[in-house]
Amino acid sequence: MLLAHALGLARLDLYVHFDRPLAPAERDRVRELVRRRGDGVPVAYLVGEREFYARPFAVTPAVLVPRPETETLVEAALQTLAGRAAPRVLDVGTGAGVIAITVLLERPDATAWASDLDPAALEVAHQNARRHGVLERLVLRAGDLLEPWQEEPGHGRLDAVLSNPPYVARGDPLLDPAVARHEPALALHPPEPDPLHFVRRLAREAPAALAPAGVLAVEVGLGSAAEGLAVLGAHGWREARAVPDLAGIPRVLLARRPAPGA
Ligand SMILES: C[S@@+](CC[C@H](N)C(=O)[O-])C[C@H]1O[C@@H](n2cnc3c(N)ncnc32)[C@H](O)[C@@H]1O
Structure with missing residues (x-):
């Protein structure tokens, strides 16, 4: 991927032109990319792109590199929205915009809002929305x-x-040091050492935003699902369940809005 990127070629062309010698400037570009990768910079930042739900998305160091686990969240959301015409969704902490934009692409009748604390992340989401032709159905706003x-x-x-909120507590020994060094701290860590900080906030704040049959889908880290479900239950959320990712890890909490007055 780095070689193809440095030479401006499709990966297939590397095989087709496998014996083409590199010009000195090309070699320097490849070496620099390999050096930065050796420092732990994610490939997605080096090539400026990452695939999500089989579509390419621009990424910069202002956003978390989208992860395959988050496709589980999108899949679960699409299933719950299947019976609703013209659904309206909000993607909180949108980063590169992959959740909102994928829902809009999969549901051409949907409208979405997306928020992020970081205006630089919203610029990336804006670029991706334009690239995928959904800008007119997506409202991007900075804020909490x-x-x-x-x-x-x-x-x-x-x-x-x-x-998919930040859910890795600072100093978590399971966090890859290269990830901690290169991906935005605001995207990784909640403001206090509680992986469920944002689940607690959403459990309190989301009911007022949802229609009576509205749903919450939120991604959680390894080992947080059971406590997360208990938090949702304590706030009256109904039919709360955890959806496993492809590795079988309970990854997405899904629940229906508390009954009014609950
Ligand atoms: C884990 S990243 C997820 C990015 C993207 N949704 C994805 O799944 O790839 C969390 C995002 O939430 C944003 N964020 C952090 N605190 C926030 C807050 N209080 N309100 C809104 N967004 C926040 C971060 O800037 C970051 O872009």
Whole structure:
């Protein structure tokens, strides 16, 4: 991937032109990329792109590199939205925009809002929305969790609040040091040493934003699902369950809005 990127070729062309010698400038470009990869810089940052749900998305060091686990969240959200016409969804902490944009691409009748604290991340999401032709169905706003959406005039109620929030506590020994060094701290770590910080906040704050049958889908880290489900249950969320990712790890908490007055 690095070689193809440095030479401006498709990967297949590397095989077709396997015996073409490199010009000195090309060799320097490849060497520099390999050196940075050796420092632990994610390939996605070096080539400026990552695939998500079989589509290419631009990424920069301002955003978390989208992970395959998050496709489980999108899949679960699409299933719950299957019976609803013209669904309205909010992607909280959108980063590169992969969740909102994929839902919009899979559901051409949907409308989405997406928030992020970091305006630089929203620029990447904007670029991706334009690239995938969904900009007119997506409102991108900077701010804290649901706040930017609440401030939108005439925002109505949502069918789903979706989020892959920061959930790795600072100093977690399981966190790859290269990830901690290169991916944005704001995308990785909650503001306090509680992996469920944002689940607790969404459990409290999301009901007011959702239509009566609305759902919350939120990604959690390894070992957090059982406690996360208990948090949702304590706030009256209904039919709460954990959906496993492809590795069988309970990864996405899915629940229906608490009954009004609960
Ligand atoms: C784990 S990343 C997820 C990015 C993207 N949704 C994905 O799945 O690849 C979390 C994102 O939440 C944003 N964020 C952190 N705190 C936030 C807050 N209080 N309100 C809104 N967004 C926040 C970060 O800037 C980051 O882009």
